[in-house]
Every structure is written in structure tokens, then in C-alpha cells.
Amino acid sequence: MSRKIQIYNTLTRKKEEFKPIVKNHVGMYVCGPTVYGDPHLGHARPGITFDVIFRYLKHADYSVRYVRNITDAGHLENDADEGEGKIDKKARLEQLEPMEIVQFYTLSYHKAMEKLNCLSPSIEPRATGHIIEQIEMVKKILDNGFAYEINGSVYLDVNKYNEKYPYGILSGRNLEDTLEGTRELDGQSEKKSSVDFAIWKSASPEHIMRWPSPWGDGFPGWHMECSAMSEKYLGKTFDIHGGGMDLVFPHHEAEIAQSNACNNCSPVNYWMHNNMITVDGKKMGKSLGNFINLEEFFTGKHEKLDQSYSPMTIRFFILQAHYRSTVDFSNEALKAAEKGFTKLMNAMETLGKISASENSTFDVNDLEQKCYSAMDDDFNTPILIAHLFDGVRIINSVKDGKESLNSSSLEKLKTLFNTFVTDILGFISAKESSGDDLTNEVMELVLQLRGNAKKNKDFDTADLIREELEKAGIQIKDSREGSSWEVK
Amino acid sequence: MSRKIQIYNTLTRKKEEFKPIVKNHVGMYVCGPTVYGDPHLGHARPGITFDVIFRYLKHADYSVRYVRNITDAGHLENDADEGEGKIDKKARLEQLEPMEIVQFYTLSYHKAMEKLNCLSPSIEPRATGHIIEQIEMVKKILDNGFAYEINGSVYLDVNKYNEKYPYGILSGRNLEDTLEGTRELDGQSEKKSSVDFAIWKSASPEHIMRWPSPWGDGFPGWHMECSAMSEKYLGKTFDIHGGGMDLVFPHHEAEIAQSNACNNCSPVNYWMHNNMITVDGKKMGKSLGNFINLEEFFTGKHEKLDQSYSPMTIRFFILQAHYRSTVDFSNEALKAAEKGFTKLMNAMETLGKISASENSTFDVNDLEQKCYSAMDDDFNTPILIAHLFDGVRIINSVKDGKESLNSSSLEKLKTLFNTFVTDILGFISAKESSGDDLTNEVMELVLQLRGNAKKNKDFDTADLIREELEKAGIQIKDSREGSSWEVK
Numbered sequence: 001m002s003r004k005i006q007i008y009n010t011l012t013r014k015k016e017e018f019k020p021i022v023k024n025h026v027g028m029y030v031c032g033p034t035v036y037g038d039p040h041l042g043h044a045r046p047g048i049t050f051d052v053i054f055r056y057l058k059h060a061d062y063s064v065r066y067v068r069n070i071t072d073a074g075h076l077e078n079d080a081d082e083g084e085g086k087i088d089k090k091a092r093l094e095q096l097e098p099m100e101i102v103q104f105y106t107l108s109y110h111k112a113m114e115k116l117n118c119l120s121p122s123i124e125p126r127a128t129g130h131i132i133e134q135i136e137m138v139k140k141i142l143d144n145g146f147a148y149e150i151n152g153s154v155y156l157d158v159n160k161y162n163e164k165y166p167y168g169i170l171s172g173r174n175l176e177d178t179l180e181g182t183r184e185l186d187g188q189s190e191k192k193s194s195v196d197f198a199i200w201k202s203a204s205p206e207h208i209m210r211w212p213s214p215w216g217d218g219f220p221g222w223h224m225e226c227s228a229m230s231e232k233y234l235g236k237t238f239d240i241h242g243g244g245m246d247l248v249f250p251h252h253e254a255e256i257a258q259s260n261a262c263n264n265c266s267p268v269n270y271w272m273h274n275n276m277i278t279v280d281g282k283k284m285g286k287s288l289g290n291f292i293n294l295e296e297f298f299t300g301k302h303e304k305l306d307q308s309y310s311p312m313t314i315r316f317f318i319l320q321a322h323y324r325s326t327v328d329f330s331n332e333a334l335k336a337a338e339k340g341f342t343k344l345m346n347a348m349e350t351l352g353k354i355s356a357s358e359n360s361t362f363d364v365n366d367l368e369q370k371c372y373s374a375m376d377d378d379f380n381t382p383i384l385i386a387h388l389f390d391g392v393r394i395i396n397s398v399k400d401g402k403e404s405l406n407s408s409s410l411e412k413l414k415t416l417f418n419t420f421v422t423d424i425l426g427f428i429s430a431k432e433s434s435g436d437d438l439t440n441e442v443m444e445l446v447l448q449l450r451g452n453a454k455k456n457k458d459f460d461t462a463d464l465i466r467e468e469l470e471k472a473g474i475q476i477k478d479s480r481e482g483s484s485w486e487v488k
Numbered sequence: 489m490s491r492k493i494q495i496y497n498t499l500t501r502k503k504e505e506f507k508p509i510v511k512n513h514v515g516m517y518v519c520g521p522t523v524y525g526d527p528h529l530g531h532a533r534p535g536i537t538f539d540v541i542f543r544y545l546k547h548a549d550y551s552v553r554y555v556r557n558i559t560d561a562g563h564l565e566n567d568a569d570e571g572e573g574k575i576d577k578k579a580r581l582e583q584l585e586p587m588e589i590v591q592f593y594t595l596s597y598h599k600a601m602e603k604l605n606c607l608s609p610s611i612e613p614r615a616t617g618h619i620i621e622q623i624e625m626v627k628k629i630l631d632n633g634f635a636y637e638i639n640g641s642v643y644l645d646v647n648k649y650n651e652k653y654p655y656g657i658l659s660g661r662n663l664e665d666t667l668e669g670t671r672e673l674d675g676q677s678e679k680k681s682s683v684d685f686a687i688w689k690s691a692s693p694e695h696i697m698r699w700p701s702p703w704g705d706g707f708p709g710w711h712m713e714c715s716a717m718s719e720k721y722l723g724k725t726f727d728i729h730g731g732g733m734d735l736v737f738p739h740h741e742a743e744i745a746q747s748n749a750c751n752n753c754s755p756v757n758y759w760m761h762n763n764m765i766t767v768d769g770k771k772m773g774k775s776l777g778n779f780i781n782l783e784e785f786f787t788g789k790h791e792k793l794d795q796s797y798s799p800m801t802i803r804f805f806i807l808q809a810h811y812r813s814t815v816d817f818s819n820e821a822l823k824a825a826e827k828g829f830t831k832l833m834n835a836m837e838t839l840g841k842i843s844a845s846e847n848s849t850f851d852v853n854d855l856e857q858k859c860y861s862a863m864d865d866d867f868n869t870p871i872l873i874a875h876l877f878d879g880v881r882i883i884n885s886v887k888d889g890k891e892s893l894n895s896s897s898l899e900k901l902k903t904l905f906n907t908f909v910t911d912i913l914g915f916i917s918a919k920e921s922s923g924d925d926l927t928n929e930v931m932e933l934v935l936q937l938r939g940n941a942k943k944n945k946d947f948d949t950a951d952l953i954r955e956e957l958e959k960a961g962i963q964i965k966d967s968r969e970g971s972s973w974e975v976k
Contacts, residue, residue, distance in 0.1 A: 065585070097553070097721060099611045107608055110598075120595055123587045129617035132699050211620050233585060438975070439927045441960035442934060445953065449937055452949065461940065465933065472929035487926070 010271040027234035031243035034071040035105035038293040039112040051118040068121040072102040081198040115311040127225035134220040146261035152202030152216040158195040171249035223254035241268040316341040319381040347392040357404035430487040498759040515722035519731035522559040523593035526781040527600040539606040556609040560590040569686040603799040615713035622708040634749035640690030640704040646683040659737035711742035729756040804829040807869040835880040845892035918975040
């Protein structure tokens with residue numbers, strides 16, 4: 001199957017048909033976390049967005065090399081090339097070696113991504129693992145005349161660069177705008193111009209993470225790692241680069257400049273950016289008291305949360321919006337998502353139990369076509385989910401005897417749900433994600449005991465079962481096909 | 489609490505009292521996996537051994553920095569500095585980028601260690617993340633006159649080194665023995681002497697993993713990474729270095745030589761080595777058909793296995809032997825371990841349910857003293873486990889009314905079991921490791937239903953429950969305190 005997939009390209013500001021550089025292969029680079037704090041919604045959204053894109057491209061028979069980096073050095077407290085390194089600072093505050101911070105938060109990031117059922121990327125390179133590659137790139141940029149060294153730091157000369165390449169091409173900012181925004185720093189900096197950015201920084205004596213270089217001890221500028229690592233693993237020009245919209249400027253703009261300045265070619269064919277999230281209508285921020293990390297969502301332990309929300313509720317909620325729309329987290333919205341998700345997964349379970357009729361009253365082929373069209377249209381997951389709910393309606397109607405499916409349609413619908421719900425959207429039911437077949441087996445027994453009790457008119461026992469299960473958060477549902485259970 | 493811990497030091501071939509370099513702090517480095525294949529028993533044993541040592545040192549109030557590396561470059565097919573890189577070869581065979589191999593097997597190693605309930609080390613550095621540090625060390629060794637460069641490779645000059653430092657000090661091999669073993673290579677090699685080893689290797693054109701260096705494109709010799717990374721994170725001399733006994737020569741011998749040659753000081757105060765494992769009395773080997781990886785043990789899917797063995801059975805079995813003894817895996821031995829482990833964990837559950845009497849017939853302080861003495865004596869886990877089984881006997885006798893514990897003894901015994909079984913040996917019950925409170929809650933209901941059925945002389949229902957649970961691998965045990973269940 002060779003699908004025609006449309007991708008909205010931030011670079012051209014329009015949807016374009018996706019054409020890979022190498023037939024049947026996709027190289028995709030996504031900006032990963034700076035590992036100095038607990039994983040939060042700002043990690044969940046790109047994680048889930050590009051996971052679904054990764055899954056869909058694989059489903060479309062592409063061989064995908066998905067590279068997502070771990071930033072474990074170079075990311076400073078502010079974007080003006082000043083201030084302490086984020087990881088250095090955390091290490092100083094906690095009296096740990098920076099790499100202990102990196103280890104701890106890399107593991108918690110992995111754990112969170114696993115709970116959200118995001119597949120591991122093919123390669124997860126680290127900034128500290130590619131210092132040599134970054135130094136080599138800085139050398140080339142210097143050789144090509146697009147950078148200058150001063151006091152052991154190397155800066156990309158944006159004015160010089162802009163004479164040959166359009167700086168601001170991705171973000172749509174021109175050089176004057178950028179200068180306007182940064183002018184207040186003039187005179188306080190060693191840079192020739194406030195728009196210049198560090199590609200190598202001299203390390204002050206207290207900076208722990210440092211490496212020898214031709215310009216003395218230092219560390220790479222934050223933007224360098226992605227240029228060096230994407231080139232190493234995907235080539236000088238590759239297919240897709242993803243990340244959050246907040247990275248468009250300066251980070252991704254800087255990546256384009258670095259690649260042009262080094263290799264005289266643009267690094268990426270399709271730039272994709274997920275939009276931002278807000279919490280109760282406000283930007284998430286530690287000072288605003290609405291900074292909720294993922295573990296707090298999963299456990300419900302945060303004063304802003306009415307209850308816990310499972311990783312699948314978070315995943316469902318994020319995918320209910322298109323990745324280019326903003327998403328606002330609130331208890332109300334998450335509770336609605338929880339309901340919707342449960343409805344979808346229950347229908348999937350029902351689908352496994354309903355039986356085929358002679359005739360079909362529903363066109364599954366048409367539904368399938370709509371599902372693919374939604375995903376082919378810039379990975380439009382909310383439209384896909386809406387179509388899947390048409391399927392849910394049919395499944396429940398067939399169960400109630402109001403509609404019917406013949407055996408080939410029924411098989412097709414099962415395949416469709418497995419493909420889109422499980423493989424592409426990456427949803428797993430609460431039962432599966434509890435990871436326990438044992439519960440399933442014991443619950444089968446309990447349902448059997450309840451059935452026997454009812455048959456024997458032993459209503460005390462039947463009631464006891466229902467009550468105790470409710471205490472455990474399990475709800476029993478009776479239908480013509482028998483009883484089933486779900487975790488509330 | 490400042491315990492006196494005796495450690496068997498491979499370097500001195502005797503037990504010595506452990507004295508840390510910095511008061512209350514321990515630096516421990518353990519050789520981790522070369523990530524090019526599925527995790528197997530050869531990973532499980534050092535993983536579990538040093539996990540228990542890590543846990544015990546922390547329990548003894550040391551602040552421990554535990555560094556375990558990931559070898560993702562430099563490890564060649566054979567020890568004579570010839571042949572393809574292990575990861576390069578796997579990448580070539582599977583037509584993948586080497587870092588895709590590294591990512592895949594690093595994640596499966598982490599997953600296996602997590603199942604075995606091994607705590608994450610404080611830092612998990614990678615060879616590819618420390619190429620600069622390795623190059624710097626090679627430079628110093630060259631400057632100090634203990635190495636020579638030829639055709640872009642750098643070799644440690646063992647004869648020269650041996651004039652100043654005793655080469656073979658750890659393994660007890662003298663230079664003549666070593667020469668004897670390697671002589672057949674003479675004349676085929678660019679090395680001055682067959683005992684010399686590469687600290688930097690020139691990369692042949694087909695070698696994928698390569699970095700620029702003062703000696704041309706190449707990659708570090710395998711032994712270099714541990715010297716460079718242990719120095720970076722633990723200092724030029726640190727407390728404990730661990731690994732499997734197969735690493736004593738040449739790997740650890742080379743580490744000592746590299747550190748002496750670079751820093752003129754011995755890197756490690758206490759060298760600790762776990763002994764080897766065999767399967768059915770034979771060395772484990774792919775050609776022998778007895779190579780069973782950990783996932784195969786956990787699922788039972790290997791022709792040599794009668795059944796599956798849980799991660800905790802494997803952990804218990806390994807800790808039932810002292811780390812310096814060999815361990816032979818067989819179905820019989822593992823089944824016995826499974827029984828022993830279940831007995832231990834059942835006793836722990838019983839301990840939570842028995843009630844205190846007026847008087848004690850058993851001296852818990854004495855048992856506690858014995859448990860600590862076992863661990864203080866070179867981490868003697870089999871002796872510790874034997875003492876814990878004295879505790880098991882008492883717990884079961886108290887349950888049966890044949891012995892008694894007063895309330896303070898009972899509390900002490902609970903603390904002792906929590907400390908040694910859970911915190912130090914790192915055992916978790918099958919119920920906990922299934923990770924599911926839901927099963928516990930549903931099982932409570934099932935036991936209640938069974939109790940009611942028996943009371944009402946409804947033996948059909950009682951039998952049905954027992955039979956269905958047995959099919960699910962759950963066994964019910966009845967006692968005076970009521971019924972309990974366990975996963976077989």
C-alpha cells in the first residue's frame with residue numbers, strides 16, 4: 001500500500017504531499033526532553049503526537065528510523081546564551097554529579113512514555129555522546145566563514161549568514177524583528193550582534209560539564225546537538241523534523257542556519273510542530289501553581305485535580321485534538337475524555353462478542369476509507385476518532401439487534417478497530433494496561449459464580465459480588481451476550 | 489550505624505575490612521553489558537550480585553555512587569584486538585545503524601534488570617559518550633611513554649609498563665605466562681609484542697563506528713572506556729570495582745595498567761568478582777544448545793526448560809549461592825528454589841497476621857545479629873537466607889501455637905524481615921510483582937465467596953472455585969487464621 005499522506009509543513013505554511021527522500025524509507029527526528037525535571041504534559045504531547053505519526057508511517061509500510069534525542073548538556077537557563085546549564089544547576093542544588101540527574105530523569109521520562117504507550121524511538125542519542133561530532137561541525141562553520149571565536153566561545157554570525165541564506169525562514173521573523181526583540185542585551189555581551197547565537201560556549205570555572213576543544217574547555221551550544229545528531233543518524237538532509245511549536249524559534253531556526261552554514265544545504269524537508277497545552281486556560285508554570293507532572297495526573301495527587309487520570313485518558317484527550325490545535329487541560333475535559341475512552345474500549349470488547357448475521361446494514365468499507373482519509377490528511381486524529389465512534393454506534397446497535405453485520409463485514413470491522421485503535425492510535429484497555437492476565441482469569445470465575453448465584457436465585461451472593469466489585473472499582477455489565485466487566 | 493564489612497579483594501586474595509576513601513561515601517563501578525544481544529544469565533548474576541551489595545552499603549548508611557557502564561562501542565569479536573566490533577557486526581547482519589542495535593538491547597537489558605528488581609545505578613555512562621575522555625587518556629599514556637602509535641592505532645607497551653609496575657597483579661599471571669598464551673600471533677601483528685593491547689584502534693574503511701583523533705579516524709580499545717568513565721565519575725582511585733570473574737583478565741588487568749600508565753596510581757581499592765554460571769553442568773554457549781536468555785526463563789519457552797521460572801525465582805536461586813561460588817542452573821535446582829522462595833514469602837505474609845503473646849520463646853536479637861554478621865562477612869547471602877529460614881520456622885511455629893513472641897519481639901521480627909528480605913535481598917512477592925492491587929481485591933472476594941459456600945455446605949461451588957483458581961495458577965491455603973492464596 002502506498003498512501004498519499006499530506007503533511008502540514010511549518011516551513012511552507014501549507015499542506016504538502018509527503019514524498020520521502022529514499023523510497024519506502026522515512027528519517028524522522030524529534031526534539032526530546034532536557035532531563036532535569038519530572039516529565040509533564042509538555043513532554044506527553046510531542047511524545048504522543050510523534051508516536052502516532054511513527055505508528056502511521058510504519059503502518060503505511062515505510063521503514064522508519066525515528067530519532068529522538070536526550071538533552072543532557074548545553075541547555076542553558078535562558079535563550080540568550082547566558083546563565084547556568086539547566087542540568088548543572090539542578091546538580092548543584094541537589095549536590096549530585098550532573099550525570100546522576102541525567103540518569104534519574106531519563107529513567108522517569110522513559111517510564112512515563114511507556115505508561116503512555118509510546119513506542120521507543122529507533123535511536124535515542126544524547127548530547128554528551130556527540131561532543132566530537134558537534135565540535136567537527138563548529139569547525140566547519142568557522143571554516144566556511146559563518147562564525148567567529150571570541151574568548152573561547154564560538155558564535156554563529158547571523159548577519160553574515162543572512163547575506164547568503166534567509167535567516168528566519170521557518171519562524172517568519174525577519175532579522176529586524178529579531179534584533180528588535182534582543183536589543184536590550186547590546187553592550188553587555190561579547191557577541192558582535194545580539195542576534196548571534198553560541199555554537200560553542202567557553203566554560204566558566206564553576207561549570208561542571210565541560211570538554212576540551214580547539215577553543216579551550218567548554219560545551220556545545222544547545223542548538224548544535226540536534227544538527228550534529230540528526231546529520232549523523234539521518235543524513236545532511238532528511239525527511240521529517242518534529243517538536244513543540246515553542247521550539248520553532250530560536251531552536252529550529254538555529255538548526256537550519258547551522259546546517260546551511262556547515263553543509264550548504266537545508267536539513268529538513270518537512271518541519272512539523274505540535275501546538276501548546278494550557279491548564280485551565282493558562283500557560284502551565286511553576287509559579288502559577290498549575291504545573292502538574294504526569295505522575296500527579298496518574299495518581300490524582302495534586303490540589304488542582306479532582307481525581308486520578310489514567311495514562312490512556314491523557315493519551316485519548318491529547319489525540320482528541322489535532323496536533324496543530326491547542327489543548328486545554330481541565331478536570332471537566334479530562335473526565336469527558338475518560339468517558340469517551342471507556343466507551344470506545346467497551347465497544348471494542350463488545351465487537352469481539354457479537355455474532356454475524358446474514359446481511360449487513362452498514363458499509364464497513366466506507367468507514368475504513370474515511371479513517372484512512374483522516375490520517376492521510378495531516379494525521380487528523382480527532383476526525384479519525386469521530387469516525388471510530390460511528391463504528392462504536394454500529395457495534396452497540398448490532399449488539400442490541402437494531403443493525404446487523406454479515407461475517408465478512410464483521411471481520412473487516414474487527415480488523416479496522418485493531419488497526420486504528422490499537423496499532424495506530426496506540427490505545428490499550430485498562431485491563432491490558434494493568435498488565436495482569438491473572439485479574440482477567442479470576443474475574444472470569446467471579447462472573448461465573450455470579451451467573452450461578454442468579455440462576456439459583458441466591459440474590460445475597462449476587463449482590464455481595466456486585467457490591468464488593470464496585471468497591472474495587474469494577475463495574476459489571478449484563479447484556480444478551482453475557483456479562484462483562486470494566487474498570488471504572 | 490557504622491558496620492565493619494569484610495570484602496574479599498581479588499587483588500590481595502583475602503578478605504579485608506572495608507574502609508572507604510571518603511568517610512560515609514562509596515564509589516562503586518561495575519562492568520555492564522555490551523549491548524548487542526538478549527540479556528541472559530551472564531547479565532543477571534553480576535546485576536543481582538552488585539545490586540545486593542549496593543543495597544547493603546546503602547542500608548549501612550553509606551552514600552553510594554554506583555556507576556555501571558553500557559558498552560556500545562569498541563568491544564571486538566575477540567580479545568586479540570582483531571576482528572569486527574560486536575555491535576558493528578550485529579548491525580551489518582541486521583542491516584541497521586549500530587545505534588539502533590544499541591537502543592534495542594539497552595532497553596531490553598533495562599527491562600530484564602527491572603523484572604529482577606535490580607535498582608538502577610546512579611550513573612549509566614556509555615562508551616560512545618566518552619570518546620573525548622578516552623582520547624585524552626590515550627594522549628597522556630603516550631606522553632608518559634607507556635604506549636606507541638603505529639598505523640593509526642595506539643598500543644599499551646606492556647613490557648615497558650612491566651618495568652615500572654607489576655603487570656598481572658590482579659590475575660596472578662606473570663608476563664611469561666601471558667606471552668606463552670599469545671605467542672602464536674607473533675609476526676602477524678603490527679604490535680611490538682603479542683602481550684600489548686590496543687588503547688586506540690585505527691578504523692578500517694568498513695568499520696561504521698569511528699571518530700576523529702590525533703591518530704586518524706578510529707575507535708577506543710575496549711578496556712579504555714572503563715578507565716576513562718570510572719575516573720570521570722569516581723576519581724583517579726575509587727573504592728570498589730566489580731564484574732564477572734571472566735573479566736579479571738584481560739579487561740580488569742588492562743584497566744589497572746591504563747590507570748597506572750596515565751595517572752601513576754592504582755585505580756581501585758577493592759576488586760570484587762562474581763563467579764561464573766553453568767547450565768546443566770556445562771558452560772553456557774550458543775553452539776551447545778544450552779544458551780537460555782532471561783525472557784525464555786521467565787516464559788518457559790525453551791526446549792531445555794520444564795516450565796517458566798519467575799524473575800524472583802532466578803533472583804532467589806542466584807542469591808542462594810555466595811557470589812564467589814559457581815552456580816549451576818538446572819530445572820531441578822530452579823524448582824527447588826521456587827519452593828524455597830514461596831516458603832519464605834508465605835512466611836512473610838503469615839508474619840503480618842500472627843498475634844503477640846505475653847512471652848517470647850525465641851530470641852530475635854540473636855537472629856538479627858546473625859543476619860548482619862552474614863552480610864558483613866563478604867555479603868554472604870546463602871548464610872543470610874539460612875538464618876532467615878530459622879525465622880520462617882519460628883513464624884510457622886507461632887502460627888501453629890508451638891512457639892510464641894511478645895509484641896516487641898514480633899515487631900522486631902517484622903522489621904528484620906522487611907529489612908533483609910525486601911530492602912537488602914530485594915525480594916518481592918509474586919502478588920506484588922504482578923503489580924496489581926486489583927487481583928488482590930478480587931481474590932479477597934473470591935475467598936469470601938468460597939468461605940460462604942463451605943459454610944452453606946455448597947461444595948459444588950467451593951470445588952469450582954478451587955479448580956478454576958488452580959487452572960489460573962493460584963493455590964488456596966487454609967489455616968486457623970483463615971484462607972490465603974498464592975501464585976504457584
